[in-house]
Amino acid sequence: MRLSPFIVQNVDRIVDEWERFAETISPAAQTMDSEALRDHAKVILLAAARDMNTAQTASEQQAKAEGEDLDKTPALDIAAASHGELRHTVGFDLVQMTAEFRHLRACVIRLWVDSLQAPEPAHLQDMIRFNEAIDEALAESTAAYAEQVSRSRDIFLAILGHDLRAPLQAVSMSTEMLVRKAKLDADALKYVSAIKNGTRHMGSMVSDLLAFVRSRLGSQLPIEPVPMDLGDACRAALAQACAGQPDCEPVLTIDGPVEGEWDRGLIHQLLQNLIGNALQHGSQSRVVTLTLTGGARQVLLSVHNRGMPIDEDSLATLFDPLVRSPSEDPSLPGTSTSLGLGLFIVKEAVNAHGGTVDVTSTEAEGTTFTVMLPKHASPPGR
Template identity: 70%
Template sequence: MRLSEFIVAHVDRIVDEWESFAKTIKPAADSMSSTELRDHAKAILLGAARDMNTAQTKSEQAAKAKGEDLKKTPSLDEAAASHGELRHIVGFDLVQMTSEFRHLRASVIRLWVDNLKTPDLAYFTDMIRFNEAIDEALAESTAAYADQVTRSRDIFLAILGHDLRAPLQAVSMSTDLLALKAKLDEPCRAHLARIRMGTQHMGSMVSDLLEFVRSRLGASLPVERKRMDFGEACREAIDEASAGHPGTYPVLSVQGDTTGMWDRGRINQLLQNLIGNALQHGAASREITIRITGEENNVELVVHNLGNPIAEDAIGSIFDPLVRSNTAEHPSKGPTTSLGLGLFIVKEVVNAHGGSITVTSNVNDGTTFTVVLPKSV
């Protein structure tokens, strides 16, 4: 009997062995019913049998051996993906889930070989096709499991970031009330100022974390466009960013009409991160320049600082999440509270407004970020 025929004829017996093995996976299996333990096993086996009976050229066989997606058996892929998702939900770890496929492969081959009476050359082809089908199912199941792990982590981070806002707000409000009502001496006021600044840094980190998670969960940054003056927003952002860097104040140049339809909150995020990045990494003795040019259909923002350039091999990934914009020779000036999300948020804000951003950095010219945003949708 050919292997595909054997699988169809003995599918319930094979699934019984699958269930028996799944019961040994503790502690997740302790609370699972027979239906949950047998989850998608029959569909995976029948999908594998259908795949084995599908004609396959030598080139297709070679492609499949390399893991290329030929989309021959959607039912197999769907069953395997659903299995991976559900195994994650009930508490199997990745090693435990993949061990089910290892046991399934061994069980089918063992039961089939025990049933054979005379060897046949075609049986070797059957084993190759069966192994390909199981590998395909395992790949789909593992990918789906990994997606669920990533999504669960992102949801956890979203909840964490959201819940951190309340205690941070309480600390911030209490600090403001103490500054207004309490009669504090100068040292105490200095301590209070440090608490306020630390709270602001933490609030910024939480906001960046939430924006990062939002993008990971597949949602683009929402924007609420209203008419605003980009130059005015930049002046306010400079004042706010410079408060944390005494003695450093960027030089601003505004030319042309800089009004347009943008989301004021998002633009403030963009400006704070770009200006803060320049203040953090620019040479302390050299000025930071910001130029805003209003043109007919767009506005251009250029933020420039001198100092150690961004490492050449880091330019390509500088807008990726959790990547810090370290310079070629020195990490940064002093301690930082950054999560490595600032420039990622900048890129997301630019994309949400339909704009573009580029960066150049070298020893002679310094580092320049250039943002171009359309004035209207």
């Protein structure tokens, strides 16, 4: 008997063996009933049998062997993806879920081979097609499982970032009350200033973390545009970034009207991250130059610093999340984040407003980030 009809006729027997194997996977299987243990096994097997009966050319077989998406079976993919999601939910780890498919493959081949009286050349083709179907199912299950792991991690980070805000706010308010109500000497004021700077940097890190998680859980950062003056926002951001740094020498130049409608929180994050990046990677003179150029429909913001140029290899991944420059030193002042998220948040904030961001960096000219913001935020897709 060919393998495809063998699977259909013996599907319940095969699924029984799947269940017996799944029962041995601890500790998750100890709390699962028969239906949960069997999960999508029958659907996967029957979909694999149908896939084996589908005509396939030599080129399609080669493409499938190389992992391309030709001639995939929707029923098989949906069942396998659902299986991966549910196995993650009940507590199987990735190795345990993969072991299920390994056992399924071995079980089917063993039972089928035992039933054969004399192997035929067509049986080899059956085994190839069956292995292709199981590999496809395994790939879909693994991808779905990995997506659930990633989402769980992002949700955990969101909860962590949210819960960190309350103690940070308590520290910040306590330092403010100390300055206002207590008589502090010069040394104590320095300690309070250090606490305030540290709290501010931690707050920036938490904001970046939350923005990163939001971008991972959704298509783009949500915005709430309000009328604002970008010049005032730049002055406030420079004052905050340079607080406690006597060698910080910011220069702000404004040319033309720079009023518009933007999300105040995201613009603040964008400015803090660009200024913090310039302070961190700039030369020892700590000179950071911001230039605002207002037009009829848009505002150009450039942030420039002298110092070691960004190498070409780093430019390609500069705005990627969780990527840090090889020259980055977290101990230097002016660092707004040590998570490798700062420039990623800049890009996401700009995209949310329907703008663009570019960077040029040479030893002769220094490094310049240029942001174009429409005066009236127009997120892509709206």
